[in-house]
Amino acid sequence: MNTTKLILLAVLIFLFPFFFWGGPVYSSSRSLIHFWNIGHIIFFAAATYLIVVHFQASLSTKSFGFQFFWMLFFVLFSGIAIEIAQYGTDRLPDPDDLLRNVIGSFTGLFFFSPSRKMIGKSLLRILQFLVLILLVLEVLPLAAALVDEADQKRKFPVLADFESPLEITRWSGSAEIEIVPDAQGSLNHYLKIKLGTSEYSGVFLKFFPHEWSEFRKLTFTIFNPAPDSFYLTCRIHDRQHALGRQEHSDRFNRSYLLEPGMNTLTIALEDILHAPEARTMNVDEISSVGFFVTRQTKPRIIYLDDLKLIQ
Numbered sequence: 583m584n585t586t587k588l589i590l591l592a593v594l595i596f597l598f599p600f601f602f603w604g605g606p607v608y609s610s611s612r613s614l615i616h617f618w619n620i621g622h623i624i625f626f627a628a629a630t631y632l633i634v635v636h637f638q639a640s641l642s643t644k645s646f647g648f649q650f651f652w653m654l655f656f657v658l659f660s661g662i663a664i665e666i667a668q669y670g671t672d673r674l675p676d677p678d679d680l681l682r683n684v685i686g687s688f689t690g691l692f693f694f695s696p697s698r699k700m701i702g703k704s705l706l707r708i709l710q711f712l713v714l715i716l717l718v719l720e721v722l723p724l725a726a727a728l729v730d731e732a733d734q735k736r737k738f739p740v741l742a743d744f745e746s747p748l749e750i751t752r753w754s755g756s757a758e759i760e761i762v763p764d765a766q767g768s769l770n771h772y773l774k775i776k777l778g779t780s781e782y783s784g785v786f787l788k789f790f791p792h793e794w795s796e797f798r799k800l801t802f803t804i805f806n807p808a809p810d811s812f813y814l815t816c817r818i819h820d821r822q823h824a825l826g827r828q829e830h831s832d833r834f835n836r837s838y839l840l841e842p843g844m845n846t847l848t849i850a851l852e853d854i855l856h857a858p859e860a861r862t863m864n865v866d867e868i869s870s871v872g873f874f875v876t877r878q879t880k881p882r883i884i885y886l887d888d889l890k891l892i893q
Contacts, residue, residue: 594632612730623686625686627687645700646695650691653691734791741790742773743887744772753787754785754788757776762774772886779881787870788870792821792869799848799891799892800890812878813837819832836853
Protein backbone atom coordinates (compact mmCIF):
# COMPACT_ATOMS: atom_id res chain seq x y z
CA MET A 583 0.00 0.00 0.00
CA ASN A 584 1.61 3.28 -1.14
CA THR A 585 2.08 6.35 1.02
CA THR A 586 -0.66 8.42 -0.66
CA LYS A 587 -3.23 5.70 -0.12
CA LEU A 588 -2.24 5.33 3.53
CA ILE A 589 -2.46 9.08 4.15
CA LEU A 590 -5.87 9.42 2.50
CA LEU A 591 -7.20 6.36 4.28
CA ALA A 592 -6.01 7.81 7.60
CA VAL A 593 -7.77 11.10 6.77
CA LEU A 594 -11.05 9.27 6.10
CA ILE A 595 -10.82 7.20 9.27
CA PHE A 596 -10.06 10.33 11.30
CA LEU A 597 -12.85 12.46 9.79
CA PHE A 598 -15.69 9.93 9.59
CA PRO A 599 -16.68 9.96 13.33
CA PHE A 600 -17.15 13.74 13.16
CA PHE A 601 -20.22 13.25 10.96
CA PHE A 602 -21.97 12.03 14.13
CA TRP A 603 -19.96 13.41 17.06
CA GLY A 604 -18.70 16.81 18.10
CA GLY A 605 -18.92 19.91 15.99
CA PRO A 606 -20.07 23.49 16.54
CA VAL A 607 -22.54 24.25 19.33
CA TYR A 608 -24.89 27.16 19.97
CA SER A 609 -22.14 29.51 21.09
CA SER A 610 -19.46 28.43 18.60
CA SER A 611 -17.63 31.02 16.52
CA ARG A 612 -18.49 31.55 12.87
CA SER A 613 -15.00 30.46 11.83
CA LEU A 614 -15.42 27.09 13.56
CA ILE A 615 -18.83 26.60 11.91
CA HIS A 616 -17.47 27.34 8.44
CA PHE A 617 -14.30 25.30 9.00
CA TRP A 618 -16.37 22.34 10.13
CA ASN A 619 -18.44 22.54 6.94
CA ILE A 620 -15.31 22.38 4.78
CA GLY A 621 -14.59 18.97 6.34
CA HIS A 622 -17.30 17.53 4.08
CA ILE A 623 -15.37 18.67 1.01
CA ILE A 624 -12.08 17.23 2.27
CA PHE A 625 -13.66 13.88 3.19
CA PHE A 626 -15.42 13.28 -0.11
CA ALA A 627 -12.49 14.51 -2.21
CA ALA A 628 -10.26 11.94 -0.49
CA ALA A 629 -12.96 9.24 -0.67
CA THR A 630 -13.51 9.80 -4.40
CA TYR A 631 -9.83 9.58 -5.19
CA LEU A 632 -9.40 6.38 -3.17
CA ILE A 633 -12.45 4.71 -4.70
CA VAL A 634 -11.65 5.64 -8.30
CA VAL A 635 -7.92 5.00 -8.17
CA HIS A 636 -7.19 2.48 -5.42
CA PHE A 637 -10.22 0.56 -4.18
CA GLN A 638 -12.15 -0.24 -7.36
CA ALA A 639 -9.88 -1.74 -9.99
CA SER A 640 -12.78 -2.21 -12.40
CA LEU A 641 -13.94 1.37 -11.87
CA SER A 642 -10.50 2.80 -12.58
CA THR A 643 -10.61 1.35 -16.12
CA LYS A 644 -14.01 2.83 -16.95
CA SER A 645 -14.58 6.00 -18.88
CA PHE A 646 -14.60 9.33 -17.10
CA GLY A 647 -18.34 9.69 -17.77
CA PHE A 648 -19.05 6.36 -16.10
CA GLN A 649 -16.93 7.30 -13.10
CA PHE A 650 -18.66 10.70 -12.90
CA PHE A 651 -22.19 9.32 -12.72
CA TRP A 652 -21.21 6.37 -10.51
CA MET A 653 -19.50 8.66 -7.98
CA LEU A 654 -22.36 11.18 -8.13
CA PHE A 655 -24.80 8.42 -7.22
CA PHE A 656 -22.48 7.13 -4.49
CA VAL A 657 -21.95 10.57 -2.96
CA LEU A 658 -25.65 11.49 -2.97
CA PHE A 659 -26.68 8.11 -1.57
CA SER A 660 -24.04 8.07 1.17
CA GLY A 661 -24.59 11.76 1.93
CA ILE A 662 -28.35 11.28 2.42
CA ALA A 663 -27.66 8.20 4.55
CA ILE A 664 -25.29 10.21 6.76
CA GLU A 665 -27.80 13.05 7.17
CA ILE A 666 -30.55 10.58 8.14
CA ALA A 667 -28.22 8.77 10.55
CA GLN A 668 -27.50 12.07 12.33
CA TYR A 669 -31.01 12.14 13.79
CA GLY A 670 -30.75 11.21 17.45
CA THR A 671 -27.14 12.41 17.75
CA ASP A 672 -25.77 15.78 18.87
CA ARG A 673 -25.44 16.78 15.20
CA LEU A 674 -28.20 18.44 13.19
CA PRO A 675 -28.82 17.32 9.60
CA ASP A 676 -28.02 20.04 7.05
CA PRO A 677 -29.15 19.74 3.41
CA ASP A 678 -26.31 22.10 2.38
CA ASP A 679 -23.88 19.36 3.40
CA LEU A 680 -25.03 17.35 0.37
CA LEU A 681 -23.76 20.11 -1.91
CA ARG A 682 -20.45 20.18 -0.07
CA ASN A 683 -20.16 16.41 -0.48
CA VAL A 684 -20.66 16.78 -4.24
CA ILE A 685 -18.11 19.61 -4.43
CA GLY A 686 -15.59 17.39 -2.65
CA SER A 687 -16.24 14.48 -5.00
CA PHE A 688 -15.96 16.70 -8.08
CA THR A 689 -12.66 18.04 -6.71
CA GLY A 690 -11.31 14.49 -6.51
CA LEU A 691 -12.58 13.62 -10.00
CA PHE A 692 -11.73 16.75 -11.98
CA PHE A 693 -8.32 17.45 -10.43
CA PHE A 694 -6.87 14.08 -9.37
CA SER A 695 -8.58 11.19 -11.17
CA PRO A 696 -6.32 9.80 -13.96
CA SER A 697 -9.40 9.32 -16.14
CA ARG A 698 -9.93 13.07 -16.32
CA LYS A 699 -7.47 13.03 -19.24
CA MET A 700 -10.02 11.06 -21.28
CA ILE A 701 -12.10 14.19 -21.88
CA GLY A 702 -11.06 17.19 -23.92
CA LYS A 703 -8.67 19.64 -22.35
CA SER A 704 -11.01 22.60 -22.89
CA LEU A 705 -13.97 20.84 -21.27
CA LEU A 706 -11.77 19.73 -18.36
CA ARG A 707 -10.58 23.30 -17.78
CA ILE A 708 -14.18 24.53 -17.75
CA LEU A 709 -15.21 21.86 -15.24
CA GLN A 710 -12.18 22.59 -13.05
CA PHE A 711 -12.94 26.32 -13.19
CA LEU A 712 -16.55 25.72 -12.08
CA VAL A 713 -15.38 23.53 -9.19
CA LEU A 714 -12.87 26.20 -8.17
CA ILE A 715 -15.66 28.78 -8.08
CA LEU A 716 -17.69 26.50 -5.79
CA LEU A 717 -14.64 25.94 -3.57
CA VAL A 718 -14.02 29.68 -3.32
CA LEU A 719 -17.67 30.27 -2.39
CA GLU A 720 -17.29 27.75 0.44
CA VAL A 721 -14.00 29.19 1.68
CA LEU A 722 -14.96 32.88 1.50
CA PRO A 723 -17.30 32.77 4.54
CA LEU A 724 -14.48 31.22 6.58
CA ALA A 725 -12.04 33.92 5.49
CA ALA A 726 -14.58 36.68 6.21
CA ALA A 727 -15.33 35.22 9.65
CA LEU A 728 -11.64 35.06 10.55
CA VAL A 729 -11.13 38.70 9.51
CA ASP A 730 -14.18 39.91 11.44
CA GLU A 731 -13.31 37.86 14.55
CA ALA A 732 -9.84 39.39 14.55
CA ASP A 733 -11.46 42.83 14.29
CA GLN A 734 -13.80 41.97 17.19
CA LYS A 735 -10.91 40.87 19.37
CA ARG A 736 -9.00 44.05 18.58
CA LYS A 737 -11.93 46.36 19.41
CA PHE A 738 -13.29 44.55 22.47
CA PRO A 739 -14.98 45.69 24.77
CA VAL A 740 -16.73 47.34 21.81
CA LEU A 741 -19.20 44.69 20.63
CA ALA A 742 -20.35 46.52 17.50
CA ASP A 743 -19.63 49.92 15.97
CA PHE A 744 -20.49 49.04 12.33
CA GLU A 745 -17.33 50.50 10.85
CA SER A 746 -16.74 47.26 8.92
CA PRO A 747 -19.25 45.78 6.45
CA LEU A 748 -18.41 42.32 7.81
CA GLU A 749 -20.10 43.21 11.11
CA ILE A 750 -23.50 42.55 9.59
CA THR A 751 -22.71 38.80 9.66
CA ARG A 752 -22.78 38.94 13.48
CA TRP A 753 -26.50 39.67 13.45
CA SER A 754 -29.67 37.72 12.70
CA GLY A 755 -33.40 38.12 13.24
CA SER A 756 -36.69 38.90 11.55
CA ALA A 757 -36.01 42.58 10.88
CA GLU A 758 -34.25 43.83 7.76
CA ILE A 759 -30.79 45.25 8.45
CA GLU A 760 -28.06 47.10 6.61
CA ILE A 761 -25.00 49.15 7.57
CA VAL A 762 -25.36 52.76 6.47
CA PRO A 763 -23.20 55.89 6.77
CA ASP A 764 -24.13 58.86 8.89
CA ALA A 765 -26.54 61.06 6.96
CA GLN A 766 -24.75 64.13 8.34
CA GLY A 767 -21.62 63.32 6.36
CA SER A 768 -19.39 62.09 9.20
CA LEU A 769 -17.35 58.90 8.93
CA ASN A 770 -19.58 57.14 11.46
CA HIS A 771 -21.78 54.19 10.45
CA TYR A 772 -24.96 52.73 11.93
CA LEU A 773 -26.94 49.52 11.73
CA LYS A 774 -30.22 50.48 10.08
CA ILE A 775 -32.97 48.21 11.42
CA LYS A 776 -36.35 48.03 9.68
CA LEU A 777 -38.83 46.78 12.28
CA GLY A 778 -42.07 45.24 11.07
CA THR A 779 -45.59 44.85 12.44
CA SER A 780 -45.45 41.13 13.29
CA GLU A 781 -45.89 40.03 16.90
CA TYR A 782 -42.13 40.24 17.44
CA SER A 783 -39.73 42.02 15.09
CA GLY A 784 -36.08 42.55 15.88
CA VAL A 785 -32.43 41.62 15.59
CA PHE A 786 -30.02 39.62 17.70
CA LEU A 787 -26.26 39.83 18.10
CA LYS A 788 -24.99 36.27 18.43
CA PHE A 789 -21.30 36.34 17.54
CA PHE A 790 -19.20 38.36 20.00
CA PRO A 791 -16.81 37.85 22.95
CA HIS A 792 -18.93 36.23 25.66
CA GLU A 793 -16.88 36.97 28.81
CA TRP A 794 -18.38 40.03 30.50
CA SER A 795 -17.54 39.56 34.19
CA GLU A 796 -14.84 42.27 34.23
CA PHE A 797 -17.29 45.00 33.19
CA ARG A 798 -19.99 46.96 35.00
CA LYS A 799 -22.23 48.31 32.25
CA LEU A 800 -23.50 47.71 28.72
CA THR A 801 -24.22 50.85 26.73
CA PHE A 802 -25.52 51.62 23.25
CA THR A 803 -27.07 54.43 21.25
CA ILE A 804 -30.23 54.25 19.14
CA PHE A 805 -31.46 56.99 16.84
CA ASN A 806 -35.22 57.17 16.37
CA PRO A 807 -36.01 59.22 13.23
CA ALA A 808 -39.78 59.12 13.83
CA PRO A 809 -41.61 62.11 15.38
CA ASP A 810 -43.21 59.88 18.02
CA SER A 811 -41.94 57.65 20.80
CA PHE A 812 -42.28 53.88 21.10
CA TYR A 813 -40.97 51.06 23.27
CA LEU A 814 -38.04 48.85 22.32
CA THR A 815 -37.17 45.74 24.34
CA CYS A 816 -33.62 44.59 25.01
CA ARG A 817 -33.21 40.86 25.60
CA ILE A 818 -30.00 39.26 26.91
CA HIS A 819 -29.44 35.62 27.80
CA ASP A 820 -26.62 33.19 28.53
CA ARG A 821 -25.75 29.73 27.24
CA GLN A 822 -27.73 27.93 29.95
CA HIS A 823 -30.90 29.76 28.93
CA ALA A 824 -30.29 29.04 25.23
CA LEU A 825 -29.93 25.32 25.87
CA GLY A 826 -32.86 25.17 28.29
CA ARG A 827 -36.59 25.90 28.07
CA GLN A 828 -35.95 29.59 27.28
CA GLU A 829 -38.57 30.83 29.72
CA HIS A 830 -39.23 34.56 29.89
CA SER A 831 -38.35 34.63 33.60
CA ASP A 832 -34.93 33.09 32.92
CA ARG A 833 -33.40 35.97 30.98
CA PHE A 834 -32.94 39.73 30.96
CA ASN A 835 -35.85 41.61 29.34
CA ARG A 836 -36.33 45.33 29.69
CA SER A 837 -38.30 47.79 27.59
CA TYR A 838 -37.06 51.32 26.89
CA LEU A 839 -39.02 54.28 25.60
CA LEU A 840 -37.27 55.60 22.51
CA GLU A 841 -37.79 59.31 22.22
CA PRO A 842 -37.46 61.03 18.82
CA GLY A 843 -33.79 61.63 18.04
CA MET A 844 -30.74 60.10 19.69
CA ASN A 845 -31.15 57.85 22.73
CA THR A 846 -28.18 56.66 24.79
CA LEU A 847 -29.08 53.69 26.97
CA THR A 848 -27.09 51.97 29.71
CA ILE A 849 -27.70 48.63 31.43
CA ALA A 850 -25.92 47.70 34.65
CA LEU A 851 -24.30 44.25 34.45
CA GLU A 852 -25.62 43.70 37.97
CA ASP A 853 -29.16 43.90 36.56
CA ILE A 854 -28.31 41.34 33.88
CA LEU A 855 -26.68 39.10 36.46
CA HIS A 856 -29.79 38.95 38.64
CA ALA A 857 -32.42 39.03 35.88
CA PRO A 858 -33.33 35.29 36.00
CA GLU A 859 -35.79 34.59 38.83
CA ALA A 860 -34.42 31.22 39.92
CA ARG A 861 -30.68 31.60 39.34
CA THR A 862 -27.81 33.95 38.61
CA MET A 863 -26.99 34.54 34.97
CA ASN A 864 -23.49 33.50 33.93
CA VAL A 865 -22.03 36.72 32.53
CA ASP A 866 -19.02 34.82 31.21
CA GLU A 867 -21.31 32.81 28.91
CA ILE A 868 -23.55 35.52 27.45
CA SER A 869 -24.92 34.12 24.18
CA SER A 870 -27.15 36.78 22.67
CA VAL A 871 -28.09 40.45 22.85
CA GLY A 872 -31.33 41.32 21.11
CA PHE A 873 -33.50 44.34 20.34
CA PHE A 874 -37.11 43.96 19.29
CA VAL A 875 -40.54 45.57 19.25
CA THR A 876 -43.92 43.96 19.87
CA ARG A 877 -47.11 44.35 17.80
CA GLN A 878 -46.32 47.70 16.24
CA THR A 879 -49.19 49.35 14.36
CA LYS A 880 -46.78 50.59 11.70
CA PRO A 881 -43.25 49.75 10.53
CA ARG A 882 -40.42 51.43 12.40
CA ILE A 883 -36.82 52.28 11.53
CA ILE A 884 -34.08 52.70 14.11
CA TYR A 885 -30.31 53.20 13.85
CA LEU A 886 -28.12 51.30 16.31
CA ASP A 887 -24.52 52.24 17.15
CA ASP A 888 -21.74 51.92 19.73
CA LEU A 889 -22.80 48.74 21.50
CA LYS A 890 -20.06 48.31 24.09
CA LEU A 891 -19.12 47.25 27.58
CA ILE A 892 -17.62 49.69 30.05
CA GLN A 893 -15.88 49.18 33.40
